[in-house]
Amino acid sequence: MPKKKPTIADVARRAGVSKGAVSLTLNNRPGISQDTRERILSAAAELNWQPDRRGRSLAASRAFALGLVIARPPRLLEADPFFPAFIAGVEAVLAEREYTLVLQVVRPGQAEADAYRNLARGGRVDGVFLSDLRHADPRLQLLAEVGLPAVTLNRPDVRSPFPAVCLDDGPGIAAAVRHLVELGHTRIAHVSGPSRFLHGAGRARAWRQALAEAGLPPGPVVESDFSAAGGAAATRELLAGHPRPTAIVYANDLMAIAGQTAARAMGLSVPEDLSVTGFDDCELAAYMHPPLTTVATNAFGWGKRATAVLLDLIEGEEVADVELPPTRLVLRGSTAPPS
Amino acid sequence: MPKKKPTIADVARRAGVSKGAVSLTLNNRPGISQDTRERILSAAAELNWQPDRRGRSLAASRAFALGLVIARPPRLLEADPFFPAFIAGVEAVLAEREYTLVLQVVRPGQAEADAYRNLARGGRVDGVFLSDLRHADPRLQLLAEVGLPAVTLNRPDVRSPFPAVCLDDGPGIAAAVRHLVELGHTRIAHVSGPSRFLHGAGRARAWRQALAEAGLPPGPVVESDFSAAGGAAATRELLAGHPRPTAIVYANDLMAIAGQTAARAMGLSVPEDLSVTGFDDCELAAYMHPPLTTVATNAFGWGKRATAVLLDLIEGEEVADVELPPTRLVLRGSTAPPS
DNA sequence: CTCCGTTGTTAAACCGGTTTAACTATTGAA
DNA sequence: TTCAATAGTTAAACCGGTTTAACAACGGAG
Numbered sequence: 068m069p070k071k072k073p074t075i076a077d078v079a080r081r082a083g084v085s086k087g088a089v090s091l092t093l094n095n096r097p098g099i100s101q102d103t104r105e106r107i108l109s110a111a112a113e114l115n116w117q118p119d120r121r122g123r124s125l126a127a128s129r130a131f132a133l134g135l136v137i138a139r140p141p142r143l144l145e146a147d148p149f150f151p152a153f154i155a156g157v158e159a160v161l162a163e164r165e166y167t168l169v170l171q172v173v174r175p176g177q178a179e180a181d182a183y184r185n186l187a188r189g190g191r192v193d194g195v196f197l198s199d200l201r202h203a204d205p206r207l208q209l210l211a212e213v214g215l216p217a218v219t220l221n222r223p224d225v226r227s228p229f230p231a232v233c234l235d236d237g238p239g240i241a242a243a244v245r246h247l248v249e250l251g252h253t254r255i256a257h258v259s260g261p262s263r264f265l266h267g268a269g270r271a272r273a274w275r276q277a278l279a280e281a282g283l284p285p286g287p288v289v290e291s292d293f294s295a296a297g298g299a300a301a302t303r304e305l306l307a308g309h310p311r312p313t314a315i316v317y318a319n320d321l322m323a324i325a326g327q328t329a330a331r332a333m334g335l336s337v338p339e340d341l342s343v344t345g346f347d348d349c350e351l352a353a354y355m356h357p358p359l360t361t362v363a364t365n366a367f368g369w370g371k372r373a374t375a376v377l378l379d380l381i382e383g384e385e386v387a388d389v390e391l392p393p394t395r396l397v398l399r400g401s402t403a404p405p406s
Numbered sequence: 407m408p409k410k411k412p413t414i415a416d417v418a419r420r421a422g423v424s425k426g427a428v429s430l431t432l433n434n435r436p437g438i439s440q441d442t443r444e445r446i447l448s449a450a451a452e453l454n455w456q457p458d459r460r461g462r463s464l465a466a467s468r469a470f471a472l473g474l475v476i477a478r479p480p481r482l483l484e485a486d487p488f489f490p491a492f493i494a495g496v497e498a499v500l501a502e503r504e505y506t507l508v509l510q511v512v513r514p515g516q517a518e519a520d521a522y523r524n525l526a527r528g529g530r531v532d533g534v535f536l537s538d539l540r541h542a543d544p545r546l547q548l549l550a551e552v553g554l555p556a557v558t559l560n561r562p563d564v565r566s567p568f569p570a571v572c573l574d575d576g577p578g579i580a581a582a583v584r585h586l587v588e589l590g591h592t593r594i595a596h597v598s599g600p601s602r603f604l605h606g607a608g609r610a611r612a613w614r615q616a617l618a619e620a621g622l623p624p625g626p627v628v629e630s631d632f633s634a635a636g637g638a639a640a641t642r643e644l645l646a647g648h649p650r651p652t653a654i655v656y657a658n659d660l661m662a663i664a665g666q667t668a669a670r671a672m673g674l675s676v677p678e679d680l681s682v683t684g685f686d687d688c689e690l691a692a693y694m695h696p697p698l699t700t701v702a703t704n705a706f707g708w709g710k711r712a713t714a715v716l717l718d719l720i721e722g723e724e725v726a727d728v729e730l731p732p733t734r735l736v737l738r739g740s741t742a743p744p745s
Numbered sequence: 746c747t748c749c750g751t752t753g754t755t756a757a758a759c760c761g762g763t764t765t766a767a768c769t770a771t772t773g774a775a
Numbered sequence: 776t777t778c779a780a781t782a783g784t785t786a787a788a789c790c791g792g793t794t795t796a797a798c799a800a801c802g803g804a805g
Contacts, residue, residue, distance in 0.1 A: 072527075074791055085755045090793055100753060120528040121469065122791030124460040125760045132508070141494035141706055146689050148484040151511075155480035158511040162521075167530055169471070170509045172490075172497040188411075189459040190761095191506055295693040325693035332695070350485045351690070354634040354664035356671070367480055413761055424785045429763055439783060461761030464790045529791095 073114040075122075082110035093118060120165075124190075133161070133377060134192035136171045138179040138199070143294055144172065146321050148349040149366050153198070156370020164378060166193075180209055187213035193381045196220065196373055197229070200265040218377045220369065222388070224265060230380060232373040232389045236266060236346070237273035239362030239394030240316065243344040244277035246360070246396060247314045250404045252342060256312035257288040258301040258322050267293075270318045270346065286312060291322060298322025299329040306333055306341070313341060313405040320345035320352050320361055327355065327401065338403035348397055357400030364394050412453040414461075421449035432457060459504075463529075472500070472716060473531035475510045477518040477538070482633055483511065485660050487688040488705050492537070495709020503717060505532075519548055526552035532720045535559065535712055536568070539604040557716045559708065561727070563604060569719060571712040571728045575605060575685070576612035578701030578733030579655065582683040583616035585699070585735060586653045589743045591681060595651035596627040597640040597661050606632075609657045609685065625651060630661060637661025638668040645672055645680070652680060652744040659684035659691050659700055666694065666740065677742035687736055696739030703733050 079086045084103060091099050092107045099107075124130055135157070137150060144150065157168055169192050171182045183206060186192045194216040197206060203225050210217050211228050222231045247255050257274045260267030267290075275285055289304050291297035298321060305312055306329075317323035323345030330341050337343055337357060345352055345361035352359040372389055379386045418425045423442060430438050431446045438446075450456075463469055474496070476489060483489065496507055508531050510521045522545060525531045533555035536545060539562050546566050549556050561570045586594050596613045599606030606629075614624055628643050630636035637660060644651055645668075656662035662684030669680045676682055676696060684691055684700035691698040711728055718725045 072529075075793095076791080086792080087755065087757095087794080088753090091754095094793085098753065103753080117527045119791055120530055121460070121463040121467070122760095123793080125464045125762085125791075126793040128460070128760070130460070141491050142689060144490040144494065145487040147490075151483040151486075151489070152480050154509065155483065155511045158509075162510075162512070162517070165528075167508050167510065167525075169506050170493065170497075171501075171506065172494045173501070178501070186506075188456045189504075191459055295689045299693055321690065324690060328693050328695040350481060350634045351660065351663060354638055354667050356667040414763095415761080425762080426764075426785060426787095427783090430784090433763085437783065442783080458761055461790095462763080464761075464792085465763040467790070 072119070073116045075116070075118065078107065078111045078114055078116050081114060082107045128190075129381075130191055130193050131165055132167045132169045132192045133157070133374070134169045134171065134183075134186045134195040135198070136173065136179060136182045136186070136195065138173050138175045138182075140174065141172070143292070146295065147293070148320070148347050149364075150198075152366035153370040153373075156367040156372075157196075157374045158370075159367075160371050160374040160378070166378065180205070183209055183215070184213060187215040194218070194377045196377065200224075201263050202265065202268070204265075216377065216380050218373050218380065220373060221265060221269075230376055230386045230388055232369065232376055232391070234364065234369050234391040235393040236270050236362075236364075237276075237393065239346070239364070239396055240270050240273035241277040241280075242396035243316050243360070243362060244274055245281065246398070247316070247342060247344070247402060248277075248281040248283065250314075250342065250402060252314040252405050253283055254286055254310060254312040255283070255314045255316060256286045256305045258298060258305070258315060258317045258326065259288055259290050260293045260318040262290055267318060274316050291318075293319050293322060295321050295325035298325040302326035302329040303333065306330060306335065314343070314402070315341065316344050318346055320347040320349045320359060323359055323361065323401075324351065324355055327359070338401050339406050342402040342405070344396075344402060346394075352397075353399065355401070360399045360402040361397055362394045363397050365391065411458070412455045414455070414457065417446065417450050417453055417455050420453060421446045467529075468720075469530055469532050470504055471506045471508045471531045472496070472713070473508045473510065473522075473525045473534040474537070475512060475518060475521045475525070475534065477512050477514045477521075479513065480511070482631070485634065486632070487659070487686050488703075491705035492709040492712075495706040495711075496535075496713045497709075498706075499710050499713040499717070505717070519545070522548055522554070523552060526554040533557070533716045535716065539563075540602050541604065541607070543604075555716065555719050557712050557719065559712060560604060560608075569715055569725045569727055571708065571715055571730070573703065573708050573730040574732040575609050575701075575703075576615075576732065578685070578703070578735055579609050579612035580616040580619075581735035582655050582699070582701060583613055584620065585737070586655070586681060586683070586741060587620045587622065589653075589681065589741060591653040591744050592622055593625055593649060593651040594622070594653045594655060595625045595644045597637060597644070597654060597656045597665065598627055598629050599632045599657040601629055606657060613655050630657075632658050632661060634660050634664035637664040641665035641668040642672065645669060645674065653682070653741070654680065655683050657685055659686040659688045659698060662698055662700065662740075663690065663694060666698070677740050678745050681741040681744070683735075683741060685733075691736075692738065694740070699738045699741040700736055701733045702736050704730065 079089045197219040217229045219231045259271040262268045289301040291301040345359045348361045348363035418428045536558040556568045558570045598610040601607045628640040630640040684698045687700045687702035
């Protein structure tokens with residue numbers, strides 16, 4: 068005989084009050100005397116009762132959940148250090164409130180829009196995180212239509228009704244370029260992420276601008292896809308060019324590591340013949356040979372902050388855009404003066 | 407004026423029937439004529455109505471969600487290829503049903519038990535995945551108490567009331583050891599994961615057993631923590647021993663990659679002076695120098711299968727344990743005959 | 746002593762679905 | 776023609792909470 072979970076009615080009966088009184092007490096609302104309040108709380112404790120989220124959800128028209136839709140092919144997701152850290156940050160904040168995180172991993176394409184639509188229509192979540200922003204991102208329009216609150220990670224390139232929580236990639240990339248310039252490099256290439264992503268395009272822009280500020284001509288750039296395979300291929304392409312670049316700034320660690328290996332396979336040694344820098348500062352970066360000079364981000368903190376803003380937004384508070392401390396360069400062994 | 411979402415009552419009114427009829431139609435239940443059925447469906451389509459999950463949840467006493475609690479420090483999670491692939495597999499199945507995945511990332515410790523308890527008491531999920539099984543795992547007892555259905559990834563070492571979906575690590579590890587033996591190695595060491603995890607202990611056991619079957623004495627083993635830092639440290643420890651091992655079988659890729667680098671830092675070259683094998687076959691493995699010989703798993707398929715079983719279990723169907731095709735060895739360049 | 750304003754509490758409506766007992770209409774058999 | 780069985784449909788109860796209008800009890804002012 069499975070003992071059924073107690074309901075608010077059981078607690079009310081036990082405390083000798085009405086359901087309403089229990090609800091008011093539980094939510095710290097005024098109108099219940101200290102005396103009854105205590106009686107109710109102890110009755111609840113004795114029954115080990117906790118309000119059922121389903122009932123609350125229905126009455127409050129809230130899901131008490133936030134959504135994160137990740138549209139990436141599994142193989143790419145697997146090696147990306149961003150989301151795990153970001154999610155951990157999200158959870159750190161949610162754990163204190165009564166919210167949970169609903170995750171959807173979909174293949175890029177139509178499934179993505181459907182995922183958002185389902186989350187909204189079914190009332191499964193009260194708000195979503197918008198990551199991996201794209202050029203003229205159609206999701207902004209979609210979410211506005213279905214009326215689902217959101218926060219964007221970084222600022223969209225079109226008008227947006229949602230608050231943005233920003234962590235600027237630029238300074239880290241710029242620092243990497245300056246560092247290479249100071250070492251004496253003049254032919255500094257870039258392997259970028261897909262340009263339809265704002266972060267892909269943004270890192271490329273920061274690289275180009277830093278070169279310009281150093282008075283150097285724009286170096287060669289190859290657009291890639293953040294994967295190891297893509298990083299290796301892009302590297303081979305760059306190193307086949309004439310004149311050969313003496314340094315490559317990669318848009319993420321995974322491509323940098325694969326690129327480093329590809330360079331070696333072509334008979335070049337890092338950092339003597341080629342300097343490389345990454346982006347992310349994944350744990351492995353410090354354990355490569357040579358250890359990778361890279362740009363550290365704070366995905367965990369980003370997750371925390373974005374969650375706080377989204378919850379505030381949902382609860383109807385006034386929210387403003389947030390600017391987090393920018394990325395910074397971590398110097399290791401993969402950069403050296405050109406030979 | 408925000409246009410409110412239509413409810414089942416709106417659809418009923420529009421189709422000129424009762425709420426009950428709409429519900430029956432929607433769930434493909436008998437008792438409604440083909441004629442009315444069509445009228446109802448088109449009314450629903452015109453209003454762009456979809457049942458609200460909150461109402462359904464309450465009435466059906468179901469959350470229409472599955473839970474995954476991951477108890478790992480963020481830094482470790484970030485580099486692990488397992489969960490992203492596993493989750494992608496889960497989502498591939500959930501997408502077809504009307505379920506979602508609720509994710510909780512917690513620090514190991516008390517928070518973990520609380521997470522499961524909250525998921526159960528609040529009625530947030532209908533079942534959970536039990537991963538990273540530990541020796542005499544206390545979560546089995548906990549879940550049985552709160553009455554939350556579950557599937558375990560692999561078989562616990564104690565009596566379990568839950569179905570197990572298994573993917574055996576052993577054959578892959580054994581194949582790695584046999585491969586090294588065939589190359590002529592006789593001093594084959596192991597860097598294991600934490601022994602409190604069944605997979606940590608299981609891979610160590612498979613390694614030991616394969617050595618025994620080859621007629622070799624048990625080699626040195628260092629217990630580590632699946633991190634790059636841990637892998638590097640364990641490698642230094644092993645290589646400082648006398649006689650020095652000529653091959654190391656690592657319990658995951660991350661430790662293997664860091665170990666490979668550590669060996670080189672000690673003046674040894676891979677694979678000439680030291681052969682290494684990993685476990686996971688993360689994307690990067692193929693892009694190392696030398697590319698890493700490793701054991702491929704199928705986390706995606708595991709996620710799919712585990713989800714199917716868990717959903718069946720929740721829906722009251724008879725379920726049996728499942729055995730997936732075991733792991734297999736992927737030969738690359740990090741293994742060679744001892745010099 | 747009456748009237749009024751508080752304070753504490755309850756009963757009932759409500760959120761948006763599902764389920765079921767009861768009712769109506771139709772059909773087939775006797 | 777009557778009756779039983781069956782198919783189609785509905786009204787109402789229910790799931791477990793929240794919210795609110797109404798009401799009772801009480802103290803203080805006039």
